[in-house]
Amino acid sequence: MTLIQDTLDNISLQGQIPPDLDNLPLTDAETYDLYARGDTDGVFQVESSGMRQYLRMLRPTCFEDVIAMLALYRPGPLGSGMVDEFIKRKHGQVPVVYPHDSLTECLRDTYGVIVYQEQVMQIAQIIASYTLGGADL
Numbered sequence: 001m002t003l004i005q006d007t008l009d010n011i012s013l014q015g016q017i018p019p020d021l022d023n024l025p026l027t028d029a030e031t032y033d034l035y036a037r038g039d040t041d042g043v044f045q046v047e048s049s050g051m052r053q054y055l056r057m058l059r060p061t062c063f064e065d066v067i068a069m070l071a072l073y074r075p076g077p078l079g080s081g082m083v084d085e086f087i088k089r090k091h092g093q094v095p096v097v098y099p100h101d102s103l104t105e106c107l108r109d110t111y112g113v114i115v116y117q118e119q120v121m122q123i124a125q126i127i128a129s130y131t132l133g134g135a136d137l
Contacts, residue, residue: 003042026063035060045070058087064109065090071115086113102126 008018034040036059038052046055046066051073060066072083088094089111096112098104106122107114114120124135 032060032062032066035066054083054087058090068110068113068115077115082113082115086111086115089113099123100127 004021008021011018035046035055038056040046040052040055045051046069051069054069054073058065058069060069068086069083072078072086077083085094089096098107098112103123103126106119106126110116110119114123121130121132121135124130125132128135
């Protein structure tokens with residue numbers, strides 16, 4: 001936090017208004033350009049060379065893309081080809097396919113790829129009429 005505070009102080013010293021860290025926009029195109037270039041030195045969880053490589057391939061354009069990549073950058077998804085499939089679907093290189101039409105809404109942000117445990121729970125709720133509690137097995 002010292003680095004962040006020092007940065008905010010330096011912005012103020014230059015006569016600029018520092019950003020309100022509690023209200024940062026999630027739609028800043030310049031931020032996504034930094035991710036797409038792999039310019040992530042010092043950014044927690046996205047500064048490794050492997051993550052940078054995938055961010056350059058993904059070219060995230062929204063918050064959901066970044067969050068999905070954080071979830072996918074794990075040994076299981078990396079080894080299974082899920083990450084490459086996710087990237088190809090985002091860029092239209094392969095079609096976005098949903099396992100069932102009723103799952104379109106819960107899988108739309110991840111291009112039809114099941115990324116999160118919450119999606120598994122939603123799928124159990126939609127397909128098998130589980131309660132969310134019952135789906136959390």
